[in-house]
Amino acid sequence: MTLSLATRAFSLFVYLLLLDGVAIFFFTRGFLLTRSELSAFSNCSDVSGISSCSVKTFECLSQECKMNDNKEEKSASGPIIQKQDTPHMDEVADSGTASPSDHKVEKSNGQCWTRPTIKKAIVLIVDALRFDFVAHSRNFRGDPKPWMDKLPVLQRLVAEDNSTARIFKFLADPPTTTLQRLKGLTTGGLPTFIDIGHSFGAPAIVEDNLLLQLQRTGKRVVMMGDDTWLQLFPTQFSKAYPFPSFNVKDLHTVDDGVIRELFPALHRDDWDVLIGHFLGVDHVGHTFDVESPRMGEKLRQYNDVIERVVTLLRNMSEPGGLHEDTLLIVMGDHGQTLDGDHGGGTPEEVETALFALSMNRRSGGCLSKALVSSCDVEDPVIGCISSIPQLDFSATLATFLGVPFPFGSVGQVNAELFDLVARDPEPSPMDLPGDSDSSLCTLRMLERYKEILCINSWQVRRYFEAYTAVAITGLPKQDLERLETLYSTAHALHETHLCNGCHLSSVTDVEVEATITRRMIDEIKERVEAYRAYLSAAASLARSQWTQFGIEWMVIGLLLLPASIAVRAVALYRLAQNVQERWEVGLLPVKPLLVNSIGSSYPVVMLLVLHPLFHGTPFYSALMYIQKNVSSVILSVTIAASVVAYMTASPRSFSGKKFRFWTGGSRKSRKFPTVKQVDPRSVVAALFVILHALSLFSNSYIVAEGAVINFLMASSGMIYLRYAIKARSKIFQALCYLGFIWILPRVHSLALFKGLKAVEGSGFFSSALNSANSSKMLLLQLVLTITTVGFPLVALTWLIRWKLSKSQLSVGRLWRSVQTGTAVSYLLITVYWVMMDLSSSGLVSVPDVVMRFVRLDIPRTIYFITCAVISAATAREIHNWRVLGSKCTCAAELLLRSGTVIVAGFSGSLMILMGRRGPLMLMLVAVEVWCFLELQSLTSCGKSRELTSPDKGRKQPERIVPSFGPSADWGLIASQVFFSTGHSCDFNGLHFSAAFVGFDEFGFYQQGILLAVETFGASHMLPIFGLPILVLWGLRLTRSSARADDKDVVLQVTKGYLWFSLVQAIITTITTASVCIQRRHLMVWRIFAPKFVFDSVGLLLVDVLVILATSSFFFFSEQKQHSS
Structure with a gap:
């Protein structure tokens, strides 16, 4: 039965949908892949063999060094990486499975890769917290905006004398949606673009992460607020109080629930890490916008909550108190635009804030003076406000709590936050009697920070090596060689310093001691900067090369998309010859499409059946790749064959008849009617389409x-x-x-x-x-x-x-x-x-x-x-x-x-x-x-707007693109x-x-x-x-x-x-x-x-x-x- 023009037109559009869908599917398969998630997890015993990061200076000094071992065990900061100081942890197997929720619990006795600097951490997350919500309005141009200066308690705490509080600009990596940011904050990695599709249905995180490490080392984590946390970490919390998060019109349910559970929890000692996730600011932004009066009301509510929390913590932070060594962090997961939107990479969306307050008033505070840090905002009252990448959060908090870094973390321990919480350790045998207190503090804190960065760099290097070994394409060889050069340089400097330090115990001249101390500080700073250079380069490489592109699938998609354009163009050309019945049938030549599409799959099937015969030949690896992706290969071959059939189908195949002009007659009679009249408006429209298309090669x-x-x-x-x-x-x-x-x-x-x-x-x-x-x-x-x-x-x-x-x-x-x-x-x-x-x-x-x-x-x-x-x-x-x-x-x-x-x-x-x-x-x-x-x-x-010519039997002149x-x-x-x-x-x-x-x-x-x-x-x-x-x-x-x-x-x-x-x-x-x-x-x-x-x-x-x-x-x- 001959199909009508209407049926063929409908079928053609179905075919074009299939063609476009397959092309986009193949391209996205190669382009929007997530990075390879490794199944490896960090353990406390991993660092027992890297004694090169230990304080060897102590070993080569006088016998007094050995007598101070017990004192060093009580030190409030520094790594535990010497083999004799790190016994192998007994493991209690809860299950034999390898899932994160069933991992073995390690008895760490409160310490693992590093000695804890805090006992408890309170992390209050304000969703969609813009940086200008926290920073004072005097730091921005123009008149103060309605949403500014609504959190004065943070400014006041930082401005206090001898303050142990700091404000930072917290920089997120796009995409700036809550799920991706929580994943990045806890894993120390960079969630890839395809993860945006999970914004409304979060899968549980299966790779190593901070909450899993806390659970494995016996830390108790309590969560209250956004229920996205429970979707990401269904088994990692000792207690959880989730509240529904997707109703953006509900401004108060989540926040009221967090406040209701927060203050009773602060009086209890059944947790080590407490997470409270507020959503009101995010919902106000989505429902109204940043300039709405509701935003000011919500920020003032948070200001009151933070003030009450700080008051309670200070009342319980006396020596021996419950919160003597507690760290309070108030931070945002991302920012938002003035319209309340987020998800992209504009400065408004990626710039949020982090406020940190240490209850320990005996913190060192001398490391930041020795290291040069970036100053993003120079506040005349509270001083410099520097920036911290969210990539560094996981490694930094893991250091404070004394747990291993997540295996896939590529961040570095932040020096300013470490300086905020780390106590100045007791004097070591390296201290010289002529040193001033400031120099001694700087020397000791630099030494310990260098040791932590040594472990940090070793961990990142270990991850890159494991990732390169597992991933199909890995990381670029030249970039890895450059990273290895930076690591070798830093490690060589580290070893040289330790060796030179062995000769300092004989120094007795007081006049020379100050000069030696300053030289030692400069040398350690050089080692610290070398490790920081390596870690910064590693993070930059991760940002640029995180995704593993499937070039072969991208090429197939790129070939099929132009093919769909060609099919449309051929169909339009055939419709232009509408008085000839064969071109109407040619709108969708069913028989050639079916024969070529079905027939093209047979060679692929035969190759798969006979592939053992090619064993040992150069074609065998290609055949194994086809076998691994057989469905995709057959689909792509079938679609490609159908396109070829459509483009090459002749009028003979359209109707099954031998047209006279096709089999005989003059050459002129075999030509299709040429159309010479061109619509100027269509030419201009084509030029506009070309200009629009070419502009898409520029991000601007x-x-x-x-x-x-x-x-x-x-x-x-x-x-x-x-x-x-x-x-x-x-x-x-x-x-x-x-x-x-x-x-x-x-x-x-x-x-x-x-x-x-x-x-x-x-x-x-x-x-x-x-x-x-x-x-x-x-x-x-x-x-x-x-x-x-x-x-x-x-x-x-x-x-x-x-x-x-x-x-x-x-x-x-x-x-x-x-x-x-x-x-x-x-x-x-x-x-x-x-x-x-x-x-x-x-x-x-x-x-x-x-x-x-x-x-x-x-x-x-x-x-x-x-x-x-x-x-x-x-x-x-x-x-x-x-x-x-x-x-x-x-x-x-x-x-x-x-x-x-x-x-x-x-x-x-x-x-x-x-x-x-x-x-x-x-x-x-x-x-x-x-x-x-x-x-x-x-x-x-x-x-005339008549659709057909009065003379039905003769082809009338018409434009190419009517x-x-x-x-x-x-x-x-x-x-x-x-x-x-x-x-x-x-x-x-x-x-x-x-x-x-x-x-x-x-x-x-x-x-x-x-x-x-x-x-x-x-x-x-x-x-x-x-x-x-x-x-x-x-x-x-x-x-x-x-x-x-x-x-x-x-x-x-x-x-x-x-x-x-x-x-x-x-x-x-x-x-x-x-x-x-x-x-x-x-x-x-x-x-x-x-x-x-x-x-x-x-x-x-x-x-x-x-x-x-x-x-x-x-x-x-x-x-x-x-x-x-």
Whole structure:
């Protein structure tokens, strides 16, 4: 049975989805791989054999050194790495499995690689803590912002005399989402980009980490707060008090739970490490923004909590007290933008703060003076604020608690934090009687810090060696050689110093002693800096080479994506020859595709069956690789063969007939009709697409992609204006089109909407109304709401009804149902925002029952109306197809009607998800689209909008690209809408609060659907279902003549969808090539990889939506068969 054009068009789009999906799958398999996670774990006994890091100076001094061994055992800092001082730990096996939760517990007697410097650690995490929340406003330019100076207790504690508190800038590595940051903080590694996909479903960490080491050495860890901790570490806590974390509208449940459990725990001695994770600041940012008054309230609450905690700890920190040797850490896991978003790598997102307070008032405090540290902020009151990479947190805290470093840690022990908590040890035999107290302190602390860095460097070197041995490609040889050179240099200096130190015991001249001490300090500083140079280089290498790229899979993906472009181009060329029946069949030559695809897999199968015969040959390793990845290899070969078959299929294979011109006749008769007329507008559109694509090779242009789109649209608008002036028609529409191109990107940043998010009212209204009395305040509140919500909805309704009243689509029960449903949705949206504004402003006391109905039931009602309208339209068309048959409407009318119904019915749900800007934004988009559609008559190929030539038997001249220009501009409009609605190709552009419109509880699927609809609804869903309106705009629908043109309607709409998806495929292919070329670029994970993810998802979504849109082809294609 011969397939109809509609069926072949639908099948073609399914094939393109398969082709794009396989290409993106293979590329992501090679590019977005996680690093190799090693199954090795650090043990206390590991350092027993590295005696080179021990204090050999003590061994070669007088007998007094040996007498001080017991004193050194009591020292509050320094390593324990001498074999005689580190007995092998008895291991108690809880289980024979190798999972982290079942690892053996080691009896460390409170010490392991290093002697503990603290007994207890309290880690209070403030999620999304910006650096300027903690640092004083005097350190920033301009006037103080509303969110600054709300944590004065931290500033006051650091400014105290003889303070043992410090503030640091805490630098996170992107991606800056909570799960990835917690993983990085506890493992000491760099979670790779692909881990972003686990943000809503955290898998348990299986590699070595700080909490596992604490558990194995008998430390008790108590957690309270964000339940993400329990997902990452399900068995590592002795006690846990998790609270649900994904409801961003809930500002207090998690924080109140932490406060409720925190203070009783501080009085108990059943823990060694206490973790409290507050979420209020993060949720305020997502729900409102940083400038909201709610942010100030939440920060002041934290200030009170911290002050109470410090007071309690100080009251219990007397000698012999419970918290005599307790360290308090208050830190953020990441920052946030002013809009409350995070996930990317901007300074606002990666810069957070760390505050450390040691309860031990006998700390040394002399190490920082000897070592030069970076000063990021010079505060006139508290002094220098330096930075600490989050990569260093795990190794540093492990040192303080006396547990092994996690095996995969690549951070270094921070000198300033170590100086804050480490006591000045008792005098050693190295001390010379003429030394000053300051010099002695510096000498002893430097010596011990050098010894810790020695162990630290050995551990990092050990990890790199193990990683290189296990990973397929390992690390670059030249980089490893450079690291090994740095390590050898540092270790040689270390050994030289120890040897020279053996001759100092004979020094008795007091005048020389001070000079010798200073020389020793300089020498030890040189060794310390050498180790720090090695560790810094190792961390830099990890950041640049962490991911193990699968080049072979990336190449396959890069080859298949251009192949999908070529398939679209060939399909468009064949559709251009639409009067020849063989080219219609050639839209999807089923027989060649099936034969080549199935046949191509046989050689692979035979090679696998016969691979033992190739043993010992150069091909055997390749065959074993194919056997290991057999499913992927067969899939890629099959897809590639189908592409070759599609590209090379001849007209003979399309119809199975021998055409006369193909087998004989003159050479001229064998040529296909050449088309020489070219649409200038399409040429300009092609140039714009090329410019846009080439700009994606630059990270700066990717960041400014919204501005690039606006520039290209403005250029296109100027061309339309030129056409309008030349034709003396549609000048008003051209000017309006240019005006809306300028206005639309600026709506998101209007001061009227400052502080408004998708689920709540605004602090803007509160500040604007404070100066008026209550009655005027209420009136102004209503006026503002009606202006920003009611008026756009009324205008949008009027625009739709006014335009459609001129066509036959505005009659019938279906359209009346659509009008009613849309009007009800718009009315509910207005009621929703009126009530939300009144409640948030405090002008009217709204009962909780009413507000619950407004928050939950109104959005759900709007969702239901959307589903009902779309379902009714679908059921109506199915009814027409099954019952009425040939009496149904024509194809053009059906496509226009279905597109209009979906766009109108879907608009209500989209507006409620887009928040306060939704109604105004969609109204402006609708007017801009109307102007654009009106301008198409200026650049149409002919003066008539008839779809076929009156002379059916003769090929009429037509342009090469009759619909490329409008389709490319349609894609630019879609991209502009994406960026104008506050989105970006970065994860901080996701509006997570939209996922909770109408819901209080977190559900993975329902929240995922709402977030996807809000992100891609206006920029992908509406343009796809509205594309037939563009293609058929201005067509005069008459039932008498239009039914004969169903085939041509399918042809034109298929062309439109092919052109639109072709532009998306070109952009995605260039993005993929760019990210492949720039895979070692400094900004690859910060800029290029997120852009690749968004473009890839966008292309697949376009393919899926086109399939759904073209499914309506079956209605009138089957009707045509019925009628015939």
